[in-house]
Amino acid sequence: MLRRVFRSSAxxxxxxxxxxxxxxxxANVAAVEGDDPLKGLIDALSSENEIxxxxxxxxxxxxxxxxxxxxxxxxxxxxxxxxxxxxLGVLKSTLFLDKDKKMGPAFVKSCGKGLNEEDIAxxxxxxxxxxxxxxxxxxxLKDEATFREMExxxxxxxxxxxxxxxxxxxxxxxxxxxxxxxxxxxxAAVKEALTSQIRDIDNANILIAVLTHWDPSxxxxxxxxxxxxxxxxxxxxxxxxxxxxxxxxxxxxxAERGIRDKRLLPLLxxxxxxxxxxxxxxxxxxLAASCAKLHYFDGRVQRRLVKDLLVDVNNLQNWSDVSSLVxxxxxxxFGAMPAWNALATWVNNNVDDAPLESLSIxxxxxxxxxxxxxRPAALKLxxxxxxxxxxxxxxxxxxxxxxxxxxxxxxxxxxxxxxxxFVNQLLQATTSPGDKLFKAMKLxxxxxxxxxxxxxxxxxxxxxxxxxxxxxxxxxxTTRLARLNKYGKKELxxxxxxxxxxxxxxxSPSTHIGxxxxxxxxxxxxxxxxxxxxxxxxxxxxxxxxxxxxPIIFFAWGQTRQLISDVVPTEANALLGWDQLSxxxxxxxxxxxxxxxxxxxxAFTSLADxxxxxxxxxxxxx
Numbered sequence: 001m002l003r004r005v006f007r008s009s010a011x012x013x014x015x016x017x018x019x020x021x022x023x024x025x026x027a028n029v030a031a032v033e034g035d036d037p038l039k040g041l042i043d044a045l046s047s048e049n050e051i052x053x054x055x056x057x058x059x060x061x062x063x064x065x066x067x068x069x070x071x072x073x074x075x076x077x078x079x080x081x082x083x084x085x086x087x088l089g090v091l092k093s094t095l096f097l098d099k100d101k102k103m104g105p106a107f108v109k110s111c112g113k114g115l116n117e118e119d120i121a122x123x124x125x126x127x128x129x130x131x132x133x134x135x136x137x138x139x140x141l142k143d144e145a146t147f148r149e150m151e152x153x154x155x156x157x158x159x160x161x162x163x164x165x166x167x168x169x170x171x172x173x174x175x176x177x178x179x180x181x182x183x184x185x186x187x188a189a190v191k192e193a194l195t196s197q198i199r200d201i202d203n204a205n206i207l208i209a210v211l212t213h214w215d216p217s218x219x220x221x222x223x224x225x226x227x228x229x230x231x232x233x234x235x236x237x238x239x240x241x242x243x244x245x246x247x248x249x250x251x252x253x254x255a256e257r258g259i260r261d262k263r264l265l266p267l268l269x270x271x272x273x274x275x276x277x278x279x280x281x282x283x284x285x286x287l288a289a290s291c292a293k294l295h296y297f298d299g300r301v302q303r304r305l306v307k308d309l310l311v312d313v314n315n316l317q318n319w320s321d322v323s324s325l326v327x328x329x330x331x332x333x334f335g336a337m338p339a340w341n342a343l344a345t346w347v348n349n350n351v352d353d354a355p356l357e358s359l360s361i362x363x364x365x366x367x368x369x370x371x372x373x374x375r376p377a378a379l380k381l382x383x384x385x386x387x388x389x390x391x392x393x394x395x396x397x398x399x400x401x402x403x404x405x406x407x408x409x410x411x412x413x414x415x416x417x418x419x420x421x422f423v424n425q426l427l428q429a430t431t432s433p434g435d436k437l438f439k440a441m442k443l444x445x446x447x448x449x450x451x452x453x454x455x456x457x458x459x460x461x462x463x464x465x466x467x468x469x470x471x472x473x474x475x476x477x478t479t480r481l482a483r484l485n486k487y488g489k490k491e492l493x494x495x496x497x498x499x500x501x502x503x504x505x506x507x508s509p510s511t512h513i514g515x516x517x518x519x520x521x522x523x524x525x526x527x528x529x530x531x532x533x534x535x536x537x538x539x540x541x542x543x544x545x546x547x548x549x550x551p552i553i554f555f556a557w558g559q560t561r562q563l564i565s566d567v568v569p570t571e572a573n574a575l576l577g578w579d580q581l582s583x584x585x586x587x588x589x590x591x592x593x594x595x596x597x598x599x600x601x602x603a604f605t606s607l608a609d610x611x612x613x614x615x616x617x618x619x620x621x622x
Contacts, residue, residue: 062089068097068107075111082113084123084132091135105139120149125157130167137174151183158185165197169209176213191221198224204232204246211253219259226254226261233267237274244275248283248290255290265296273300279308285321288328297332302564306336313342319358322346326365333576334369335561344373351377356389360399367402369561370577378406387416393426394439401442404449405581414450415460417443423463427471434485437478440468444522445581452588465520479516482524491556494598495526498554502601502610503527507538514541514549521589523582525551529594531622536615548591550618555579556598569599594618 061078065071071093082090091108098104108114115123115132123129129150136147154161168190175182182190194210198221201207207225214221229250234240242250251268254261272287279287288305291298309325316322325343334340347354347362354362354377363381366374382403390396400417403409416422423443430436440463447463465474472478487495499509507513507529514528528549530539539547560574567573574597575583586593594617604610 062086062093065093065097068094068103071097072107072111075113078113081119082115084115084119084128087113087115088128088132088135091132091139095135095138105141108139108141109144114146115150117145117149120146120153123153125154125161127164127167129154130163130171134167134171134174137171137178137180140178142178142180151186155183155185158189161189163189163193165193165201165206168193169206172213173209187215191218194221195224198228199231201228202232202241204242204250207232208246208249208253211250211257216257222254222257222259223261226259226264229254230261230264230267233264233271237271240271240275242271244272244277244279245283247272247275248279248286251290252286255293258294260294260296265294265298269298269301273304278311279304281312281315281317281321284309284312285324285328288325288332292328292331295331297562299564302332302334302336302562306339306564309339310342313346316346319350319354319362323358323361323365326362330365330368333558333560333562335563335574336565337371337573340366340369340371341373344371344377347374348376351380356384357391360385360390360395360402363406364398364402367405367577370405370575370580372406375406375408378403379408382408382410382413385413393422393429397426397439397442401446404446404453405577407449407453409446409449409453411450411454411458411460414446414454414458418447418450418461418463420461423468427468434481437472437481438485440472441482441518441522441524443468444520445578445585448521448585449581452585465518474518476515479518479524482518483516483526486524486559487556488558491558494556495554498596498598498601499527501607502614503552505607505611506536506614511542512538512540519551519586521582521585523551523586524553526554527552529618531618536618550592550594551586552594552596553579553583554596554598560597560599569597571595571597574599592621594621 062071062074065074071090075090078086090111090113094104094108098107133147133150133154136142136144136150141147172190174180194214198207198210207228210221211225216222229242232241233247247268251272254264284305287301290296291301322343328334329340329343344366347359347366351359359377359381363374363378367378381399385399385403387396390399397417400409400413403413417426426439426443427436430439443463444465450458450460450462468474483492483495503513503526509515509527512529514525516524516526517528518524528551530544530547530549531537532539555575559576559579560569561576563569563574571583575595583593583595594614596614596617601610601613604613
């Protein structure tokens, strides 16, 4: 079968490709400045010098024009029908001169120099043909007769045509931009061009454009791009042809597509870590967001983020970047406190200029990670924030919970979430049992904070297990759900092994060790014990009497900060904010929790050593 290979106008398409891709990346950067700090965080990878005028790239009588007025004059004075190349020149010059598309589309439709059905039927289907279709899409003319006729001809010859990647990348960008619905046959042909030719790409901008604009669910194209990226990264930094900005942008695109390639991510991490060029603020924000989206915990990347953030923190200019960093660090359970404290200092210094919504988000993230240094800003938030300013009940609960962590809760703020109407509306609107329990435990913690931090100054309603019973039955099944909420399926097994292999070797769970339960302060206990005075010997449950049981609370890898130094994990440096709050509330009422970190326990190999460790922890915290 005849194969019409798109090579006859390769130079033209390469020019169109470079102009289109570079402009698109610049547009993406402009979009970054919007409201959502986690979308499209990529840097401009090309300098202004790389964007030369269309007239220098595409030679025709209509490309060396300096104004729209001159273009119209030349078109009107051209007496002969336009050739396809000349028509493309008109379209590209129109796009170049009429960037707002206010006059261009109408001019193209009314100039009387377009391609008719006969012209299109006589055209070769090559790169130039596709470039015309791309330009028509860019001008918003996909519903016009010219485009539809060209689409019909392309589809009629698609089985005989091999598309070139230099032609299809600008087409992909244009289709995505205008919401064009790909015909099945054309999409298949474009995919074939991408998967078979992407290996020949030597330009990161083109890879980024494909990853940005092609179907995000297409795993084959994503994998082909990942393989090519790995090749461009080279065997070491001296062989890497990518800039630090290109690497950050590619990682952002793979994160958006959910590609966790086991070969690529370590390579990217190594090159980004070894590269001497400092990360800009935008690159810091983008890289942190990518790692968070991919749930990618790499100590090398995190150390690089810390190093460059400490240098760049004074260059932070807007709250959206700070919100994004706090959000990303929070999702990564970032354990480098110097980086957290640097962000907290920036927040405290700029709090008076903070948009209320951004400040609320940042303070919630700081509380979630236990960044005590942000308390001055939390105090300012407590003075400014009001219930009616919150976009939802969930957001308001999160804000008040964060203020409770920082010990800046006021009686009025506490009452806004503890009153019966709010509690009813919040829990009735929640259909997921796990989500409902999660919110109920937040309410219990806030209520406990009124007792511990506000004391007699608070006279409003409280929340406890009994008055939540109409929404949640606090039984064994609910406790199992709370444990699943905390640990997830995988780490629930880790906790169960700790209980079965270590705790229950000290005594029987039926006679000497109380079962897991939810405390009235909204704290999950993994087990409870009472010891004889000045001894590690357990008292039988039926003899506990008025003794206050001591809870054993376990924390696996997923419930602790990820420390990136050689510091030994401890309760003080490893626990996240909500767990710090839980322990503070327990200790305030005289309870002496026994905290065990999986990282501590895993240092011991034998059961005897683990038992000895647990007994010593019980004695040391008595």
